[in-house]
Amino acid sequence: MYRNLTIRQKQIVWAWAFLAIPILFYSIIRFYPTGNAILISFQEWNLLGDRTWTGFDNYQKLFADPVFWKVFKNTFVYLLLGTPISLVVSFVIAYHLDKTRFMHGFLRMLYFLPFMTSAVAMAWVWRWFYQPVPVGLFNNALASMGIPQFPFLQSTTWALPSVLAPAIWAGLGFQVIIFMAGLRAIPRSYYEAARIDGVSSWTVLWEITLPLLKPTIVFIVVFSSIGFLRIFDHVFNMTTNNPGGPLNSTKPLVLMIYETAFSAFDMGYAAAQTVVLFLVLLVVSLIQLRLLRDS
């Protein structure tokens, strides 16, 4: 049978044979659990007993739950603070690092190091930095200068930024490297032409560097947005005793999902939250791709 095929048909058969492996892999590892999660979101299940159908109950409960809306808002605060700040900071670092020759490799390594550090270890170190007197580094410094203590993790206002700061710092190294690669990819000839025309460096930045970096910026924005929407390890490790606290002020959606699933054992409700997170990620990514695409 295979022998009777034309060369073109044989090529198609082989292409499908090779493609089947990743397709199979993705179906089992990605699509099947995703489909199952969507299914569970319409059911009630405590991990032990049978699953029972409950229709839209989990979703109704979700939209009526004030904690969910609080958490939903937090998730977007992480996104709306985290993405722009990390984008600007990493660009500024990359832009200047690109021009620095002195100890270039060493500096780049220093910026990249936090990205390679375990998020759990980093979160715990920062958690101790933030403690009140007598253990906290920052508060001890403040106290020794006679300044009142600052309630980093003990305030409903400041806990979220305090948790976010190390998370931004941790992701910075990666973004700096991507930006530097983007900067290197811009042809030198544009800059030379601009110099001959006597253009100011500000104009060079606005008219040449940034427009040509657009693909890089799109990539980083989408990537870091997804990261901040899914933030979990930093928050969980910095607030383990009171996860997402104080008073849910730092709780992101993923942490709520985790708690609903593995301490309340309410898998249906957790799955409904997961579906909402999935939709949010999808919509945010699509909007960003559209907005930042070349018009």
Added chain:
Amino acid sequence: MAFFNVKALAVATATSAAALFSTAAQAVEIEYWQYFFDARVQAMETLIANFQEANPDITVKMTHFPYADYRTKVAAAIPAGEGPDVVQLFYGWLNDYVAAELIQPLPADVFPASKIDEEFFPMVQAMKEGDAYWALPTAVRSLALFYNERLLEEAGVEPPTTLDEMIATAKAMTKRDGAGNLTQVGMTAGMTAQDHHWWREGLIRQFGGEPYVDDYQTVNYNSEAGLEALNFYASLFTGDDAVSAIGFMDEPQAAFKAGRAGLHIDGSFRIGSLNNTRGLKWGVTELPATADGTRSNYSSYWVNAITTKAEGEKYDAAVKFMEYVTSDEAMQIWLDVVGELPAKPSVGLTEANSSDPVFGPFIKGLAYANTTKFANESGQRQLMVEMVERMTLQGMSAEESLSMAAEAEQKILDEYYNSASN
């Protein structure tokens, strides 16, 4: 030398394998599952060895998992006819396990309810339904007041026995720097640790209330007694003369271990890690009583149960094994190895055990302990944490915060019991 070791190991393996095969020929093998905690696994190994010696026709195979995977594995294995014949579970999970038909009641002829009611500490009755017990513990845990001996001595005070004394003692040990920041607390505080148990089953009852009614299905602490208990608890860390601060040194037990806290309420399971803390001289006493001598404590425990998978001769073997792990001998071994308290007064309240300087206060506490039936322990603890946070961070009054907590907890209970009855 290395060669010799390898050879010795090979010989040892071969002999033990041979021993295994020779007994396995006619033996019934049952499986026992528990979560992994070094001392518990060690203690169970001793119990299994003793049991097998007394019952040469039965072998018990123990399997243990990290705590995080435990529930999922049990849930997947038993319905599939795999996994344990005897399983360990937290007392708070009993309803879920019963509803999911993972465990079966203990046989009434071997474990008659009237006999167990009489022999075990009263809080074990939470495991009874009608005339049958679903599960039984080997050991139980309770709370007591730990104190730092050096700090007591330095302040020239004695371990407190009443709540008023406790406050006075704590005041004597509290230290502040020039700017008024706490550098040493007289007592630790934080609902995230054991304090929520102390508040629920200890303070509320001591102030004359009852935290829950209807078999823990209805919240009842939004009352005069509940408010008094909350105000008393909040007085530890509010006001200018506070003896404590929430989040001081991150965690209450960390502050106590570091020698920066004079008093600390914690469970018997903390004994081991305190013993391993170098340079810490500590003692322990019963939870403080009220002025008129009222005491109350909280107790929790892990139980063993026979699963629905066990049938025929395996069931008979499982019953025998359950009999052994709830025997006086097993309880004494568990106390010696794990440091958890015997579940029967006949073992716990022996002269040697109840006058033990370390275990004694915990064992005495069992006599007046209550066990909260939680629907979702961490969720319900979280509400206590938030009740305090609303007062400290948002300036809410104790009345309002208490009634919000009661309402939210009732909602958790309603949801749980409504869906469990379906």
